[in-house]
Amino acid sequence: MKGKVCIVTGSNSGIGKETAKALARMGASVVMAVRSRERGELARAEIVEASGNENVSVIVCDVSSKDSIATFVEEYGARYDRLDVLVNNAGAVFGRREESVDGFEATLAVNYLGPFRLTLGLLPMLRRGAPSRVVNVSSGMHKTGRMNLDDLQGTGRFKGMEAYANTKLMVTTWTYELARRLEGTGVTANVVEPGFVATNLGRNSGSLINAISFRLVRFLQTTPEKGAETSVYAASAEELEGVTGNNYAKSRETKSAEVSYDPEIQKRLWDATVELLGLTPTI
Numbered sequence: 001m002k003g004k005v006c007i008v009t010g011s012n013s014g015i016g017k018e019t020a021k022a023l024a025r026m027g028a029s030v031v032m033a034v035r036s037r038e039r040g041e042l043a044r045a046e047i048v049e050a051s052g053n054e055n056v057s058v059i060v061c062d063v064s065s066k067d068s069i070a071t072f073v074e075e076y077g078a079r080y081d082r083l084d085v086l087v088n089n090a091g092a093v094f095g096r097r098e099e100s101v102d103g104f105e106a107t108l109a110v111n112y113l114g115p116f117r118l119t120l121g122l123l124p125m126l127r128r129g130a131p132s133r134v135v136n137v138s139s140g141m142h143k144t145g146r147m148n149l150d151d152l153q154g155t156g157r158f159k160g161m162e163a164y165a166n167t168k169l170m171v172t173t174w175t176y177e178l179a180r181r182l183e184g185t186g187v188t189a190n191v192v193e194p195g196f197v198a199t200n201l202g203r204n205s206g207s208l209i210n211a212i213s214f215r216l217v218r219f220l221q222t223t224p225e226k227g228a229e230t231s232v233y234a235a236s237a238e239e240l241e242g243v244t245g246n247n248y249a250k251s252r253e254t255k256s257a258e259v260s261y262d263p264e265i266q267k268r269l270w271d272a273t274v275e276l277l278g279l280t281p282t283i
Helices: 014-025 037-051 066-079 106-128 140-144 160-181 201-205 208-216 224-236 263-277
Strands: 005-009 029-034 056-060 085-088 132-137 187-193 247-249
Touching (some): 005 014, 005 106, 014 085, 029 037, 037 056, 056 066, 085 106, 085 224, 106 263, 132 160, 132 224, 140 160, 160 187, 160 263, 224 247
Parallel strands (some): 005 029, 005 085, 029 056, 085 132, 132 187, 187 247
16 A cells, blocks of 8 residues: 555544554555544554554544535645545434534434545545545445435434434445446445444434443444454455445455345435535536
8 A cells, every 4th residue: 555545534533543544554645534633633643653654644524514525625635646545434323313514414414425525526536546446434234224315314203323324325325326437437436344343433422322322232342443454455455456336344245235236226316415415416
């Protein structure tokens, strides 16, 4: 990975930090896209010390905010001339219905709409860095998710873990459509399932019950280092050069939910997302 530039969102803790650390150890220049500069700088210092790689930087990016994403893309473009790997890792689960600064349901905004918008914003840089890779972090829970393509925000009854699973199904389905649309560009898109990992995810829930539930099952969870392995594999493995539109778990190709492979559903999800975000399609 020497000479390559990688962005990892949500990399101040958990799987994201371990992904950034591993890529830095492999010699990559790593850009940490994080909400808090203070927490990002603390994590950066840890990553630099652990990896011996000084080419680690922090650029603030709240993936739930349109303006923050736009600022990030502009700042990144001012510092770098290309992008080799984008790891959309940032994620959250909320115990009650909340809205992002842009008025979207918060789980949807963080887990799906933000990565979608960020990826499209960085596509010129990814094309310039081709062969390059987009790695989208999903979850095995996506298999319990449901997609209402007429109501992506789920305006009816809200349950935090259901909303989380639904957004991860969207991430998986969107990745396959992205891969198809990017065929021939040298930019690949794959999705990964990190497994049941002990992270700060439950702390974002806003619910004491959810936070306690996450703590009670800690003994069943694997470490963030183990959870990051599949993300690192998808970002760096030589055998995946040019490979696109796949799902990986434990660094092996695996099947995702059956509905995620439906080309019509993939296209409808893409179109519904573009309409919801008010974007002009670029691919």
